[in-house]
Amino acid sequence: MFNKFYNIFVHKLDATFVDHKFNLHVRRSISSLKVEWMKDSKLDRAIEKDKRYKLCARVLKEVLNEPGQVIPLRFLEKRRERMRLNVRITTFLNQNPGMFDVYFDRIKRKSEPVRFLRVSDRLRNFLEEEQRIYRENEPLIVTKLCKLLMMSKNKVISADKLLHVKREFGFPNDFLVNLIPKYLQYFRLIGCPGEGKSFLELVSWDPEFAKSVIEQRAEGETKLTGIRVLPNFIVKLPPGFFLKQEMREWTRDWIELGYISPYEDVSHLDQASREMEKRTIGVFHELLSLSLYKRIPVPILGKFCDEYRFSNAFSSAFTRHSGIFYMSLKGGIKTAVLREAYKNDELIDRDPLLEIKGKFVELLEEGWRQRAEELRLQGEQSKKDMENLAKACV
Incomplete structure (x- = not known):
């Protein structure tokens, strides 16, 4: 060869x-010795298409590194720059459903309840799969x-x-x-x-x-x-x-x-x-x-x-x-x-350890499909509402 x-x-x-x-x-x-750099669009595309996956992985890492693997949503919001996240945390959660559960808890005993994030059951299953792949x-x-x-x-x-x-x-x-x-x-x-x-x-x-x-x-x-x-x-x-x-x-x-x-x-x-x-x-x-x-x-x-x-x-x-x-x-x-x-x-x-990425991408894509279906149903409902409104005005 x-x-x-x-x-x-x-x-x-x-x-x-x-x-x-x-x-x-x-x-x-x-x-x-000087060699002129030349762009390779195909190899650039290999890096670009992993961008969304890596962003989700960075947010997940941030939560998993917290004590108890939970974090107040507003604390995570303050770390957006470090995570190179260019949208608000609430927007990120809407775009990537199924990763985290949002619930209310107190930061201190007598403080007002605030929104917290914790890994979802779906994500917890992925983490168990991850450990299996590492062991194998x-x-x-x-x-x-x-x-x-x-x-x-x-x-x-x-x-x-x-x-x-x-x-x-x-x-x-x-x-x-x-x-x-x-x-x-x-x-x-x-x-x-x-x-x-x-x-x-x-x-x-x-x-x-x-x-x-x-x-x-x-x-x-x-x-x-x-x-x-x-x-x-x-x-x-x-x-x-x-x-x-x-x-x-x-x-x-x-x-x-x-x-x-x-x-x-x-x-x-x-x-x-x-x-x-x-x-x-x-x-x-x-x-x-x-x-x-x-x-x-x-x-x-x-x-x-x-x-x-x-x-x-x-x-x-x-x-x-x-x-x-x-x-x-x-x-x-x-x-x-x-x-x-x-x-x-x-x-x-493909490196055998890339099976971990494959499992994570499956989890993300399931959430993306869920969001796309919800948006489709919302769109259909909005169209029906507009049609019914038009009929009522006749």
Whole structure:
């Protein structure tokens, strides 16, 4: 598969340089190489269509994090900006019925009753389903955690940083408290998360986990064809994309470099070398492959510069390697997307943990259908009322 895309890519380069002798010894400064960003509407659409789901998930998270999982409606209203909610809470509840129940209670013993929110029975059933899916996929979650630690510089990552990215990789909210103690053969938790410096450390190395998606793909193709396939990236430039001459030269030279696994020790490599660039792209590829949606906001990746040896200008790599990644600007947030993971705006291979999203979307769509039916009935009733009024006036 790689050879197919590689040959297509090289053919595009050779079409322009039929008589040009490529010099493999050219060494250009990576920081000086500029690639023009080009919009990809299909991949932008993949991000945009999750917008409503993610908004509902943020509101749900806000309520579930409250003591007793209940909150006064007016308190939630004050947090709209933090949740990036551009409508009033009452409007949101009307637009998304079935998520919460509204009831009256007192904030203090002698205060006047006010409206509170609590999760509905329908939503409570979803939360039980969510726990079932987490239990069934526990080995996958452990594997992801091990891989994140094995790629890191010292095999240790801030626990607070891991908590910050739990949604990106599909980790349950309580994974540090309830999951880690069950796998002490792999992990050691140092300190208390949320209370000063706390770290998750890898205590044993499993060679089976130290194979990247690219290496696993090459092994699979080798077994299938009986011909040894070397691990490397799938490079496929988007339609209409154009690289300037010096970038084509550098890219072809870079592709010819041997693949460097993100799990290899690269402490001996120069940060500015092409080899380090190859390894860094390998880390980005593996991180995006491990993520739920095969895409991660760039600011989140930036939190791990020290752990994964990213340079301060790491984000330019996503446009420099536009045949591997796409840098979306949708929603005013830079998001790194793995091109090979998508066909148009749909994921090709879905992470098993995405079943949670599927169940949540089912719940939301049931509520949306309910609201649409209520509006339809209201419209019909209004039409009948107007007709009856017209008859009465005759």
